Every structure is written in structure tokens, then in C-alpha cells.
Amino acid sequence: MHIHFLDPYHPLPSLIHSLDARVKLILVVGFILTTSLMPVGVWAGYLILYALLISAEILSEVSLRYYFSRALFSIPFILAALPLPFTTHGRVLAQFQLDGLTLVISAEGLARLISVALKSWISVQAAILLAVSTTFPDILLAMRAVGVPRLLVAVFGLMWRYLFVFADEALRLMRARAARSSEVDGYRSGRSLTWRAKLTGGMAGSLFLRGFERADRVYLAMVARGYDGEVRSLPLPAWKKTNTVVVVLGLFLYLLILIMGSFIRSIG
């Protein structure tokens, strides 16, 4: 009875899977950076970036549907950008009256909103591509290789390790609650919403308390095996020449796309 579905890694023999994790990390972070630097309203630029990403997704042999469903995570970011059409000054597209308040939708604002939405949609999918094609330990290794502080990498590693333990624990708690949530003839079961909410709050609290205690035990187990605050790690695997070629080509391509985007922006 364990939760496996949280782990997005798909073990497949694709070209994308076989790339070095460090190469993938650099290219994905570079891609996300390129996407966020792409000027507002340069639709051709977004199209090229997305086409590039989709090609990589197809090469990874994981179904596109999986990417799209997971990418729904980007919706909260888009929500945050929703006020943009109303707050940006520019050419007026529409105007409403609301209780004496005048709301104006500007063309520039709308273009910004759509740009933000596209950027988050594309960036989230790029991150998913990395997670789908690389095991988490490999991603950690790549982070260390590109100079993310070791302590931070160790924290990510522990978080990943115990996320599943934590999710399992929450699942078992909810099962225990379901097992005792019953009904007898003659009474209305379930009580009030506040009662149930209070109970759920208590469960969340006890989960937190246990997480806290477990952290203590894990730390003691680390100390017992000689942990002194310094994170030591195994040496990194050898770096191949082809890796350098792929990284340089990729980053060069991003640069070209960015230059093209700025050019279109300046003439448009």
C-alpha cells in the first residue's frame, strides 16, 4: 500500500532519457530562462519555443496527453496574471460599468496576459519533460554538478525521500477515518461541517507533529552514522565531449531564438 503515482519518472529507452542528466538540467533551465525572457506579444517566438519543446516531448516517448494533464499545474500562475488586462494602460478594447466603477480592458494588457499564460504553460511542460525522463537522484547529481550548494541538494534529496513516507502516512490516516465513518439506522450521519473541519484540522496537526518528530529521528540516525553537518557525496560520472557539443548547440539555439524575438519586437 504505497503511493507510487507521485513519481513522474517514466522508465523508457528514448533518446531524451539517454541524455546525461547534467545536459538535460542545463538545457531545461536555459529553455525556461529563454521562455521568460522572450518579449511580450512575440507570438512567433512562443510558437518556435513550443514547437521545440513538443518535438522533445515526442522524442521522450511519453504520451503528450500526460504532459498536458500535468501542465495544468500552471493554471495558478495564470490566475495571478488575470488582473493584467485591467491594470495595463493602452488601446481600449472593451469597457464596462460595474457599480459606478469603470473597468477597461486594454489590448496591451490582454497581450501581456496571454504571454504570461503561454510562458507558464511552456515552462511547466519543460520542467515536466525533465522529471519524466530523469530519475530524481540523477537530477540531484546534476544540480550538484552545476554548482547548487550541497546542503540545498541534500535538503531536496531528503524531501524527495520522505515525501512518499508522508503521503503514505496521510493516506493511512484517511483510510482509518473512512473505516470509522459509518451510518446507523435512525440517525443522520456526518454531523456538522464545522465538526468535520475541526477533525480534519486535528489530523493535519498530528501529521505535522509526526513529521517534526520523524525529522528528529532521521537527524539522530544521520548523526549516529557520523554526520557532522558537512554533506559528502560520491564523485560525479565522467563528462563526455558530446555533452559539451549538445549543451553549446542548445544554448546557442536559445540565444538565436531570443535575438530573433527581440528583433521581431523592435520592428513590430
Place this chain on the structure above:
Amino acid sequence: MHHSVEIKNLSYRYPDGHQALKNVNLFIAPDEKVALVGPNGAGKSTLLLHLNGILKGDGEIKVCGLSVNDSKNLVKVRAMVGLVFQTPEDQLFSPTVYEDVAYGPLYQGLPLDEVDRRVRDALSVVGMQDYIRRISHHLSLGEKKRIAIATVLSMKPEVLALDEPTSGLDPRSRRSLIEFLRDLPMTMLVSTHDMYMVREIFPRMVIMDNGEIVADAETERLLQDTDLLEAHGLEAPR
């Protein structure tokens, strides 16, 4: 008269593809006490989780004549089966002992004085009446295990389904739990590795291995068959 528990051709596959139960058939008469034994990963806990519909496999399960497959019956069945999880940490999800034992009857919507009576009765059955105001978090494992059983007794179930009730207990807590289970007049299905307890209080024993029931007979007879026990990773009490 209906069986307390009737399971016909039950199979279950976990979402990750692992086949946990294969064609399980089990009938338990009212007031019968049955031990469920077998190696780790045999499917014992999975089977117990089916008794009140936490997991839903293919096949037919009836508890006290009610079909568990019918989702309308689910909440009724949960009042009839007291399922106690292996780890009391999972079972005890409220801050205090009182709140935890009261959860079942409170959820059922019983009046508060009745709930209070149920809590006191259930705690006194397990001999923990003095713990009523205690904080669950601070109890010992033996105390938690007893209170976990009280949390389902307060619902007045017909069937008690326990998952490894004696695991991790010190000899004295174990002894008192065994005596308590022996004297409790209820239908029981108890998953365990404690073969001494099986011999002592369960006249009937069901051996599971690899998701299947491989033997279902009188305990004394199965305990004689050392080849069978060994083949399924078990050991007869000396």
C-alpha cells in the same frame, strides 16, 4: 441465518499492477474467531481492507448479509465491521483519547449522552477507563493498541477485524491483550504472525500466501502439518 462474513471469488490488483488477492473465498459464521496467517506481503492486510470497502476488488463480499460492493451499503457496513489498523498511530488521529473513541459514534450522529456512554463502555472493556482525558500522542504502544480497539468497539460492530494486534508488544501487554480477545464474544478475523496466540484463542486458521488462501481448517490440525507451515514461511509454536 446469514454468515457474518461471506467472500466469494475476490481478486484485487493494486493500481501499480501488483496482484494482491487471487480468487479468495472465505465464510465466517457469527461469533466465530478466525486467525489469518501468512508471510509478509501475502495479502492479509489487503483482504482486511476489503471487509469494509476501503479497497474494492472484483468478486462478492457480504458482511452480515449486506453487500459491500453496493456503495449505498458502504457506510452501514462500516458500522458493522470494526477494522483496527496495524499501526495505532494511524488509527488514533484525534488529539485526545476521548475524541478518538468518540469519533465513530459522533460521526453516526448519535446523541451526545449516548456517545459519552459508548466511550466509557468501550474504554472499560479494554481496561483503559482511566485514560479517558489523556493525549493519545503520549501513550505507550500497548496502551495505544488497546485504545485503537476501543475506537471501534464504541461503534458496537458485529465483526472485529484486527491487523497484527500483538506485534511490537511487551510480554505483559501481549498477554493481557490475548486474554481480552479470548473473552470478547464477537466475530473476529485477526491477521497475525503470533502463532502462540493463534493456538490459544483461534479454533480456525486461514493461511494466505501470494494473494491466495492455501489452507483453511482447524488450527490444531494445520499446526501439525509442519511441511505446509514451512512452505508458507510459518512456524508452529513449540
